[in-house]
Amino acid sequence: MMPRAEVLKDIITDLRIATTFVAIFPVRSSKSAADGAIARATWALPVAGLLVGLAGAAAYAIASKLGLTSGPAALLALATTTLITGALHEDGLADAADGLGGGRTRERKLDIMRDSRIGSYGACALVLSFGLRWSALAAIANPWLVTLALASAHAGARAGVPAFMSLVPPARLDGLSASAGAPPGRSVAIAFGIGTLCLAIALGPGKALASLVLLSLAGLILARLAIRQIGGQTGDILGAFEQTGEILILLVAAASLHAGG
Incomplete structure (x- = not known):
């Protein structure tokens, strides 16, 4: 059995590594891929x-305190989360949309994903992503409920990423996804547990279940598309999966609110 100090050290190291893939903060780790x-x-x-998600919620709360309505406050919240993440997941969504939507061969689709330029499919995907998330936050309006929605969306959307990486093989032999490898079952289970707990606390059991069902369906559809068109997943596909998760959870939060839930 590992000493507590060693266990704590490993937990901190894992948190640092995870942060480097979620935010632009210069967090270093002694371990390599x-x-x-x-x-x-x-x-x-x-x-x-x-x-x-909490950083975005803080931006929303500050904007509300300053007298801004829900529309501008929601836009500032999205700007904050996008800035903190360096638009990593938005970039993945755009590249995945361009790659899956364009190109006739597997090789061409992968080349498109690696191209830093954005195409029409990618632009449309970004407009839809920001538009749906913004409208959901603006509809929720209440700063405390926005905090719960953003926290659950950002945690829940990333909770399924390890499972997606484990179940869907990498499309390339190189690249970040391939070098990272498949997460072990323990990591998949813990991530799922943390995400489920966040959803249940923030949205309630019923809405958490609805979110999980939608996330699972979206993951299955995206996995099928990726496997059929490019032979598996890439970092861009993972970014698209995360963005889809955020959108779905925020929409569930907004819809349940107006349904009286």
Whole structure:
């Protein structure tokens, strides 16, 4: 049995690694991708996501205190989360949309995903992503409920990433997804547990279940598309999965609110 100090050290290291894949903060780690550290650290992705969501919620609360209405406040919240993450997941969504939507061969689709330029599919995907998330937050309006929605969305959306990485093989032999490797079952289970707990606390059991069902369906559809078109997942596909999760959870939060839930 490992000493408590060693266990705590490993937890902190995993949190640092997860943070580097969620935020632009210069967090260093003594472990490298080669020894499977990234795959093992994926359990901490929803924890890092929770911090991003809370930062966006803080921006919303400050904007509300300053007298801004829900529309501008929601836009500032999204700007904050996008800035903190360096638009990493938005970039993945755009590249994935361009790649899956364009190109006739597997090789061409992968080349498009690696191209830094944005195409029409990517632009449309970004407009839809920001538009749906903004409208959901603006509809929720109440700063405390926005905090719960953002925290659960950013944690829950990342909770499924380890499972997606584990179940869907990498499309390339190189690249971040391939070098990270498949997360072990323990990391997948912990991430899922943390995400489920965040959803249940923030949205309630019923809405948490609805979110999980929608996330699972979206993951299955995206996995099928990725496997059929490019042979598996890439970092861009993972970014698209995260963005889809955020959108779905925020929409569930907004819809349940107006349904009296």
